[in-house]
Each structure stands twice: as structure tokens, then as C-alpha cells.
Amino acid sequence: MMQKNKNFYITTPIYYPSDNLHIGHAYTTVAADCIARFKRMQGYNIFYLTGTDEHGQKIEKAAIDKNMTPQAYIDDIVSNIRKLWDTLLITHTDFIRTTEQRHQEVVQEIFQQVYDQGDIYLSEYEGWYCLPCETFFTERQLVNGKCPDCEREVQLLKEESYFFKMSKYAHRLLDHINEHPDFIQPESRRNEVINFIKSGLDDLCVSRTTFKWGIPVPFNEKHVVYVWFDALINYLTGIGYASDQQLFNKYWPADVHLMAKDILRFHAIIWPIMLMALNLPLPKKVFAHGWIMLEGGKMSKSKGNVIDPRILVEKYGVDAIRYYLVKEMSFGQDGMYSEDMLVNRINSDLANDLGNLISRTAAMIMKYFNGQIPKPLKPGSIDEELKETAEKTFQDATVKLEKLDFSAYLISCTRLISRANKYIDETEPWRLAKDEKQKDRLGTVLYNLIECIRIAIVLMAPTMPLLPERANKQLNIFDNIQELTWQSAGEWGISTPGNQVKKGEILFPRIDFQQMEEKKLADLNEQVNKTHNAAVDQTTNEKEYISIDDFARLDLRVAEIISCEKMEKADKLLILRVKIGEEERTIVSGIAQHYNPEQLIG
Numbered sequence: 001m002m003q004k005n006k007n008f009y010i011t012t013p014i015y016y017p018s019d020n021l022h023i024g025h026a027y028t029t030v031a032a033d034c035i036a037r038f039k040r041m042q043g044y045n046i047f048y049l050t051g052t053d054e055h056g057q058k059i060e061k062a063a064i065d066k067n068m069t070p071q072a073y074i075d076d077i078v079s080n081i082r083k084l085w086d087t088l089l090i091t092h093t094d095f096i097r098t099t100e101q102r103h104q105e106v107v108q109e110i111f112q113q114v115y116d117q118g119d120i121y122l123s124e125y126e127g128w129y130c131l132p133c134e135t136f137f138t139e140r141q142l143v144n145g146k147c148p149d150c151e152r153e154v155q156l157l158k159e160e161s162y163f164f165k166m167s168k169y170a171h172r173l174l175d176h177i178n179e180h181p182d183f184i185q186p187e188s189r190r191n192e193v194i195n196f197i198k199s200g201l202d203d204l205c206v207s208r209t210t211f212k213w214g215i216p217v218p219f220n221e222k223h224v225v226y227v228w229f230d231a232l233i234n235y236l237t238g239i240g241y242a243s244d245q246q247l248f249n250k251y252w253p254a255d256v257h258l259m260a261k262d263i264l265r266f267h268a269i270i271w272p273i274m275l276m277a278l279n280l281p282l283p284k285k286v287f288a289h290g291w292i293m294l295e296g297g298k299m300s301k302s303k304g305n306v307i308d309p310r311i312l313v314e315k316y317g318v319d320a321i322r323y324y325l326v327k328e329m330s331f332g333q334d335g336m337y338s339e340d341m342l343v344n345r346i347n348s349d350l351a352n353d354l355g356n357l358i359s360r361t362a363a364m365i366m367k368y369f370n371g372q373i374p375k376p377l378k379p380g381s382i383d384e385e386l387k388e389t390a391e392k393t394f395q396d397a398t399v400k401l402e403k404l405d406f407s408a409y410l411i412s413c414t415r416l417i418s419r420a421n422k423y424i425d426e427t428e429p430w431r432l433a434k435d436e437k438q439k440d441r442l443g444t445v446l447y448n449l450i451e452c453i454r455i456a457i458v459l460m461a462p463t464m465p466l467l468p469e470r471a472n473k474q475l476n477i478f479d480n481i482q483e484l485t486w487q488s489a490g491e492w493g494i495s496t497p498g499n500q501v502k503k504g505e506i507l508f509p510r511i512d513f514q515q516m517e518e519k520k521l522a523d524l525n526e527q528v529n530k531t532h533n534a535a536v537d538q539t540t541n542e543k544e545y546i547s548i549d550d551f552a553r554l555d556l557r558v559a560e561i562i563s564c565e566k567m568e569k570a571d572k573l574l575i576l577r578v579k580i581g582e583e584e585r586t587i588v589s590g591i592a593q594h595y596n597p598e599q600l601i602g
């Protein structure tokens with residue numbers, strides 16, 4: 001049954017447009033999209049808000065470093081972010097930018113209100129500030145003199161500031177957390193927050209005077225509003241606070257604020273206290289997922305190890321990337337990313353299990369029933385068991401998604417797929433096909449497989465939005481593809497016998513590791529050729545030299561070549577092993593047309 005007139009409001013953090021976004025940001029946005037699509041399929045009205053957090057010293061500095069105005073600098077990046085969300089098929093209802101007039105007005109109104117009621121007061125801040133995190137710390141909170149969150153350098157600040165009376169609301173917040181076990185999830189994070197509050201809350205500095213890129217404090221233009229106080233308010237602006245009361249009443253309080261654990265404290269402490277000061281109900285759930293980690297640690301621009309989701313989508317397709325992201329992170333835990341793991345996951349879950357199930361079933365229906373989905377007859381016990389697995393999968397997947405346990409939800413779906421593949425091995429349709437008397441039994445088996453596939457596809461649709469349509473081109477199991485309901489995955493036996501199955505493309509082609517490596521090599525070789533040719537042109541033209549300042553930035557070192565060999569299948573590349581003092585390194589160099597390996601050793 002469709003649940004009408006139910007409203008659901010979900011948000012992602014609004015990201016800093018200080019740089020293009022990476023797969024970490026894509027994770028949160030895809031996961032939130034998965035919930036938005038799931039709830040839409042359940043018949044809810046959805047408001048899904050994402051956007052960009054555009055003020056603050058960090059953005060101002062990034063723009064100055066590029067010799068640009070902050071607005072020009074961010075406009076470019078924000079347009080890339082919007083394109084990225086289009087590429088990833090994100091179905092947000094609105095995209096909020098904190099530099100928009102509608103937001104500035106709300107922030108100023110709220111600042112004024114909280115000041116007027118005496119919860120904001122003027123004083124002086126003296127302490128430490130982490131610019132990348134835009135966070136204040138006391139001396140005691142630093143770890144080895146550095147930021148306890150990102151471990152980077154902090155700066156000492158001393159400036160006149162407005163303060164927000166957080167301490168006044170600490171008790172009320174603790175009571176709320178205790179009375180609402182679902183408010184902060186997962187459980188382990190909830191305990192961290194409780195301990196943090198119990199250790200004592202200082203009043204929060206909510207304005208800055210030493211830079212300009214922010215929303216002016218309405219009654220004192222020397223100050224701009226602290227970027228986090230400004231940013232959190234986006235969750236109200238986005239649904240019409242102070243401008244569209246009806247919309248606001250429809251969606252507030254938010255059902256879920258989704259984010260990673262790095263910014264949980266802002267959402268689980270500062271934000272609820274701001275809402276208490278405004279006398280507004282608190283969000284129903286603040287959920288902090290883990291981080292996507294790389295082998296070398298956390299992804300970050302400064303380490304130069306960020307993974308660009310656009311490139312992955314181009315290589316592997318949007319459904320596969322969304323699937324990987326949603327599946328890879330266990331509830332509340334960190335997840336590892338590597339391209340090998342991604343390829344393995346696509347090959348095993350999508351190409352082998354799901355892809356094979358679909359292509360085998362379609363091929364058998366074409367071969368044995370001229371492509372017409374057969375009618376099921378009386379089920380046997382093995383069929384009943386398959387049906388029960390499908391029903392249980394529906395229940396499991398629903399519960400797991402409600403809990404935001406993304407990875408467990410997809411694990412349930414893959415279990416059904418594996419079970420269906422096993423059912424093929426157990427029922428051996430190719431043997432049934434040899435015996436005309438078994439034709440009805442064969443039809444029942446194939447119909448049951450179609451049902452499993454249909455159910456799995458509906459359940460996976462929030463994660464893989466292109467899957468239903470792509471699969472339907474060959475299977476013809478959905479009459480109204482635009483209106484798939486979640487509930488239809490809980491019903492057995494609704495595929496229509498007689499519908500015509502067609503041969504189609506392979507939905508998830510197996511990715512060949514070796515071919516991929518060879519392609520990487522060929523690309524590298526081509527790049528070396530281009531650089532080489534460009535260098536030759538440059539020397540021939542005898543044009544520009546680098547300046548003495550550029551030269552001063554070089555770090556020249558003498559190394560000994562201890563081994564050298566030609567790289568297979570690359571005519572310009574040599575692999576050099578070099579020793580620099582105690583350290584050894586491997587270098588790939590495009591000089592094979594000028595030197596033999598033997599000439600270089602030593």
C-alpha cells in the first residue's frame with residue numbers, strides 16, 4: 001500500500017567549493033540519493049537538499065592564492081559540482097549556495113534574533129584556529145600543537161568576537177540525546193558526543209573580524225558571521241524558513257542529516273543548540289558514516305591522492321560506481337578504496353552474479369519458450385523456499401535501508417541473486433528441457449527466476465537508477481518503469497506471463513585486469529611521446545627559459561642508477577631503479593630511444 005502525504009526531508013553537508021569534489025563527497029551524496037529514491041518509491045514526498053558552503057577564510061584564501069575574487073573562484077567550482085551531481089544521477093530537490101540572497105537574509109535574521117534574546121554577546125576570542133576545518137580549539141584540545149581532527153598546523157587568533165551561549169543549553173541537549181536514542185547514529189558515535197558534552201561545553205565564537213568573506217553581522221558590520229553558524233542554517237533556508245511557511249512546516253524537522261564523522265560534532269552539538277535557541281524542534285536523526293580511506297590513509301588534496309568520481313563513471317558507468325560506493329562501507333565503519341577492489345566488486349557482484357543471472361534466464365526463455373515468459377504452475381518445495389528467500393530479502397533490505405545500513409541492504413540483495421543462481425544449478429533447466437513432459441515444470445522454474453530478477457532489480461533501483469530500464473529492454477518485466485514501487489518487491493508473482501523477452505546487450509561486461517593494465521601503459525607511452533615531441537619543439541625554437549625564481553624552487557639530486565630495463569610493449573619507456581643516499585626509487589622515463597639500459601647502469 002502506498003503511504004500518501006508522508007513527507008521526508010534528507011540533507012547532505014553543504015560542501016566547501018575550495019576545490020573540486022572527490023569520491024568521499026560523492027559517497028555521502030549518492031548514499032543520501034539512495035535513501036531519497038527509496039523513500040520516493042515508498043510513496044513519500046521527498047525534499048533532498050544539498051549545496052555548497054561558500055563563505056569563510058579558507059575559501060577567501062584559496063581565491064587569493066589563485067589571484068581571483070572569491071565569487072569568481074567558487075562559481076567555477078560550483079558549476080563543476082552541479083555537473084558532478086548530474087553525472088551521478090543525483091535527484092536533489094534543491095541546491096543551496098550560502099552566497100545566495102535568500103540565505104544571507106535568513107542568517108542575518110537568526111543572528112539578530114539570538115542576539116536580541118541575549119544568547120549572543122560580545123567578548124574577545126583568544127585561542128587556536130584550524131583553517132582547513134574552520135574550527136576553534138583551546139590549547140588543551142590540540143594534539144602535539146596541531147589540529148586534533150586533521151593534524152595540520154593551527155594559527156593563534158586574538159580578536160573581538162561575538163559568542164553564542166552554548167553552555168546554557170548543554171543540559172537540555174544531553175536530556176534530548178538520552179530520551180531519543182535514534183537522534184545520533186550509529187551508537188558508537190552517539191557515545192562520543194555524550195562524552196564530549198559531559199566534558200563541558202564552552203561558548204562558541206560566532207563571528208570573525210580579520211577577513212571579509214562572510215555574511216556581515218547585521219548590527220556590527222566590522223564582523224562577519226562564523227562560517228559554521230552560517231552554514232548550518234542552510235538546512236532551514238533550503239526549505240523556506242522565514243519565506244515559505246507552508247513548505248517549512250511540511251518538511252521541518254528534518255528526517256536525516258547525513259555526513260561523515262568529521263563533522264558530527266557540529267551537527268550533533270552546535271546545530272541542535274542553535275535550534276533550541278530558536279525554539280525549533282530538533283532533527284529526527286543525525287547520522288555519521290565512516291571515511292573512505294586509501295592505502296596511504298585519508299584522501300586529501302594536500303596529499304595529492306584524491307580520486308575523481310567523474311573519471312570512474314566514465315570508465316565503469318554510473319550504476320557500477322554508485323553500487324560500489326553504497327556497498328563498500330559497512331555501517332558506521334571506514335571503507336577502503338582501490339581501483340582493484342572496485343573492479344573486483346564489479347566483476348563478482350555485477351558481471352558474474354547479477355549479469356549472468358539475467359543473461360542465462362533470458363537465453364533459456366528464448367531457447368525453450370520462443371522468448372515468451374512462461375506461466376508458472378504448482379510450486380514445489382524448492383520453489384517455496386526460493387519465494388521465501390525473496391520475501392525475506394524484501395523485508396531485510398527495507399529494514400537495513402531504514403537504518404541507513406547501506407552495505408547490509410545491498411548484501412541482502414546479492415544473497416537473493418546468489419540464491420537464484422544456485423536454484424538454476426539445482427533445478428537444471430537444460431535437463432528438464434530434454435523431456436517434453438517436464439515442459440510445465442521448466443516454465444515454472446523460469447518464471448520463478450524472472451520473479452527473483454524483478455524483485456532484485458526493484459530493490460537495487462535506488463542504488464542503480466539505470467538498471468530497471470536497461471534490464472527491461474531485454475526482460476520486459478516492468479509495465480510502468482517510471483513508477484516502480486518499493487512495495488512491488490514484496491509481492492511474488494506479478495510478472496506477466498506471455499511478455500516477450502529479447503536478446504540484449506551485456507549489462508555489466510567483465511572488466512579484464514590485464515587489458516586495463518595494457519591500456520594504462522599505452523596511455524602512458526602516448527603521453528611520453530607527446531611530452532617528448534613538445535620538448536623537441538621547445539628546444540628547436542629555443543624559446544622560453546625558466547626564470548631564476550623557478551630554478552630556485554627545483555630540488556636537484558644526484559642518484560645512482562642501479563638497474564634498468566625496457567618496459568614491455570612500450571617503445572619509449574625505460575624502468576630505472578635509482579639509489580639516492582639510503583633511499584631507492586623506481587622511475588619510468590621516456591628515453592628508450594636515446595639510451596640502452598646497459599649504458600645507464602652505474
Ligand code: ME8
Pocket residue numbers: 012013014015016017023024025027028053231232234258259260261262263290291292293298299
Ligand atoms: O565539512 N569519506 O565540507 P567538506 C567519506 N562545509 N566522506 C567524505 C570524505 C571521505 N574521505 N571526504 C569528504 C564541510 N566526505 C562543511 C560542511 S554542513 C553545514 C558544512 C564528505 O567539503 C563527508 O560527508 O569538507 C564529510 O562530512 C563532508 O564530505 C565534508 O565536506
